[in-house]
Amino acid sequence: MTLKEFLLKHRPTVLFIVFSILNIIFLTSGLTSYLRTVRSFFIYFFSFGYIPANKVVNYPVEVYNRFLKLIYITEENRKLLQQVKKLLLYKLKYEQLYQTYSRLMEITNVKNILPEFSLIDCKILVREYFHWYNYLVILGGKQDGIEEDLPVVVVANKKLFLIGRIWTVSEKTSKVLLITDPLSGIPVKVKDKPIQGIVLGEATPYLVMEYILPEDDIKIGDVIVTSGLINNIPENIEIGTVTNITASSTTGFKKAIVKLNYNINNLDYVSVLKKYNQR
Amino acid sequence: MKKFLAIITTLFLLILTDIILSKYFGFLKIKPNIWLIHIVYLALFVGHTESTVVGFLSGMIIDILHLTIFGLNTFALMCLGYFCGWVYKRVDESLFKVKIIFLFLSSILFLLLQIIISKIFSIPHSVPLGILLTPFVDTIIGYFFIIFFIWYYRNWKII
Numbered sequence: 141m142t143l144k145e146f147l148l149k150h151r152p153t154v155l156f157i158v159f160s161i162l163n164i165i166f167l168t169s170g171l172t173s174y175l176r177t178v179r180s181f182f183i184y185f186f187s188f189g190y191i192p193a194n195k196v197v198n199y200p201v202e203v204y205n206r207f208l209k210l211i212y213i214t215e216e217n218r219k220l221l222q223q224v225k226k227l228l229l230y231k232l233k234y235e236q237l238y239q240t241y242s243r244l245m246e247i248t249n250v251k252n253i254l255p256e257f258s259l260i261d262c263k264i265l266v267r268e269y270f271h272w273y274n275y276l277v278i279l280g281g282k283q284d285g286i287e288e289d290l291p292v293v294v295v296a297n298k299k300l301f302l303i304g305r306i307w308t309v310s311e312k313t314s315k316v317l318l319i320t321d322p323l324s325g326i327p328v329k330v331k332d333k334p335i336q337g338i339v340l341g342e343a344t345p346y347l348v349m350e351y352i353l354p355e356d357d358i359k360i361g362d363v364i365v366t367s368g369l370i371n372n373i374p375e376n377i378e379i380g381t382v383t384n385i386t387a388s389s390t391t392g393f394k395k396a397i398v399k400l401n402y403n404i405n406n407l408d409y410v411s412v413l414k415k416y417n418q419r
Numbered sequence: 420m421k422k423f424l425a426i427i428t429t430l431f432l433l434i435l436t437d438i439i440l441s442k443y444f445g446f447l448k449i450k451p452n453i454w455l456i457h458i459v460y461l462a463l464f465v466g467h468t469e470s471t472v473v474g475f476l477s478g479m480i481i482d483i484l485h486l487t488i489f490g491l492n493t494f495a496l497m498c499l500g501y502f503c504g505w506v507y508k509r510v511d512e513s514l515f516k517v518k519i520i521f522l523f524l525s526s527i528l529f530l531l532l533q534i535i536i537s538k539i540f541s542i543p544h545s546v547p548l549g550i551l552l553t554p555f556v557d558t559i560i561g562y563f564f565i566i567f568f569i570w571y572y573r574n575w576k577i578i
Contacts, residue, residue: 182484
């Protein structure tokens with residue numbers, strides 16, 4: 141057997157011996173301290189592998205961190221929602237207060253128009269769907285000094301608009317007969333003109349002014365105000381504007397359709413007019 | 420040549436896997452020794468010479484990458500490759516129990532070799548208690564790695 145044949149036959153053992161010798165040299169020569177450079181080279185060589193490896197390793201950690209963040213965000217969101225709800229309530233309260241303030245300011249301003257009258261501010265309590273243009277109930281009654289037949293007005297744009305009269309009064313509430321109710325009849329006149337008549341309700345946002353004499357010069361666009369001929373209702377409280385005029389073929393009397401100058405559908409608060417000396 | 424390329428690419432993949440496993444198992448101090456698993460696979464399926472040479476190379480890579488005492492792992496893995504290589508074609512490597520028993524015994528042998536070598540060459544080598552669990556981890560995880568290696572080398576048409 142030649143050396144070559146022996147080496148080929150016992151290749152693993154030969155390699156084992158060679159490697160063992162190499163290893164003994166490695167272990168006895170203390171090569172470790174010199175290997176830092178080789179290691180750096182290896183790490184540099186495999187650095188592109190570190191990036192995906194790190195990504196693979198860090199991904200579950202990231203997911204976990206995101207999950208934790210999600211919990212935190214959910215909690216934060218819950219708190220913020222509570223705060224938003226509170227703020228919305230505050231906003232509503234603020235708006236309500238601002239509205240009240242504005243209304244009171246309006247009332248203060250119009251007091252100069254009717255110095256002998258006091259205004260009793262009342263919130264609308266009930267307005268029924270089936271009697272929308274007939275009546276409404278206000279939060280204010282005998283204990284607030286409200287009496288029957290007192291005029292009910294709305295204050296807007298430094299003006300008073302008549303919307304009805306007190307119909308019945310209880311201790312704490314009152315029923316207001318709206319001027320749009322067919323039972324309502326208010327003596328009125330055309331502003332700045334010597335034309336008088338009566339407005340009647342028709343259960344619509346429009347009123348009818350009757351008993352206008354044929355020779356009266358009433359025109360579309362004329363403003364209708366109270367004439368003061370009825371007890372308790374002062375003069376010159378605005379009601380509406382003439383939108384159409386017709387004449388009766390038999391009697392000759394004119395009839396005017398009056399559109400209310402204040403949107404009666406949008407009532408929130410009303411004021412009851414009462415003379416200071418009235419008991 | 421095909422065998423050489425297959426082994427080189429496997430070593431390359433093992434380096435990347437080792438990095439990942441070091442990150443995952445680093446805090447536990449119980450890490451499956453994929454190099455050992457690879458050598459066991461080579462000893463069972465590829466050949467005696469291959470397991471010895473790859474054992475030597477793998478040990479060098481570990482010593483360089485992990486900056487342990489240079490030669491310790493090289494010697495231990497090379498010995499392991501050589502000793503395990505003796506069973507090549509002497510056992511039925513396709514059997515499940517053969518793989519499992521071989522993995523377990525190899526892992527123990529590797530630990531013993533490390534201790535013996537460190538004693539002979541007076542190398543400070545600590546043996547934490549957790550390391551005793553390594554043979555079990557190596558056996559369980561190693562089995563799946565061996566299945567992967569079989570698939571991988573079969574694709575290279577080596578086995």
